[in-house]
Amino acid sequence: MENPWLQIPLEDYEGHMSASNVQQLQMLDEVFEVVLNELSPKSLCVLGSTAGNGFQHLIQNAYDRVVGIDINFKYVAECRAWFIQDVPNLQLICADLNEIELTDSVFDLVHAALIFEYVDVEKLLSKIYKWLKPGGVLSVVLQLPSESLSAVSKTQFISVKILEPFIKLVEPDEFRKEAEKLGLICEEETEIKLSTGKRFVKVYFKR
Numbered sequence: 001m002e003n004p005w006l007q008i009p010l011e012d013y014e015g016h017m018s019a020s021n022v023q024q025l026q027m028l029d030e031v032f033e034v035v036l037n038e039l040s041p042k043s044l045c046v047l048g049s050t051a052g053n054g055f056q057h058l059i060q061n062a063y064d065r066v067v068g069i070d071i072n073f074k075y076v077a078e079c080r081a082w083f084i085q086d087v088p089n090l091q092l093i094c095a096d097l098n099e100i101e102l103t104d105s106v107f108d109l110v111h112a113a114l115i116f117e118y119v120d121v122e123k124l125l126s127k128i129y130k131w132l133k134p135g136g137v138l139s140v141v142l143q144l145p146s147e148s149l150s151a152v153s154k155t156q157f158i159s160v161k162i163l164e165p166f167i168k169l170v171e172p173d174e175f176r177k178e179a180e181k182l183g184l185i186c187e188e189e190t191e192i193k194l195s196t197g198k199r200f201v202k203v204y205f206k207r
């Protein structure tokens with residue numbers, strides 16, 4: 001089966017995520033800025049990098065290596081068009097995170113915001129563990145379940161509805177257990193509540 005993300009035009013994704021009843025594009029942009037400021041990585045990898053939401057925070061900083069990975073080649077192409085000139089040492093990869101292999105022990109930071117909801121958690125976590133340098137950090141943003149709100153908010157952008165049967169919210173305690181089994185240490189957890197009522201958690205795990 002084709003990955004449903006391949007069927008969502010970028011304009012629909014960004015329109016949906018920035019709609020007044022969603023507001024997640026802005027939240028994720030701010031979270032990425034906070035992560036960069038708090039962790040000051042020299043080498044980083046962004047999983048599910050879309051068209052580079054938040055990548056403007058990478059401009060004019062000295063990074064040894066910045067990698068962005070996304071399955072949607074149109075998102076990757078747009079990200080390249082916007083940022084390849086201005087973000088030093090940027091490499092953009094169009095690939096399925098369930099399949100891709102990277103070199104071990106290369107990143108100070110792996111940033112994974114709202115991506116574990118769409119992949120094989122155990123498999124990706126064990127790969128991230130290997131991709132991180134010893135002492136490197138995985139920053140994760142997970143969407144928390146809500147009794148009153150649907151996992152995929154309703155907006156005018158119909159194509160996004162294709163995610164409804166596919167999204168699988170990840171229980172933070174279960175996620176922590178999986179990460180700890182691999183040897184990742186949970187360092188800090190911050191809850192984020194939007195005015196829409198949706199709640200998220202940002203967690204740092206250190207290798």
Ligand SMILES: C[S@@+](CC[C@H](N)C(=O)[O-])C[C@H]1O[C@@H](n2cnc3c(N)ncnc32)[C@H](O)[C@@H]1O
Binds near residue numbers: 003005028069075112
């Ligand atoms: C909710 S968005 C991520 C938001 C983004 N991290 C941010 O901070 O704004 C999910 C992204 O993951 C990508 N994606 C979903 N499944 C994927 C997979 N198996 N491999 C690679 N990318 C995937 C989608 O194409 C989409 O761009």
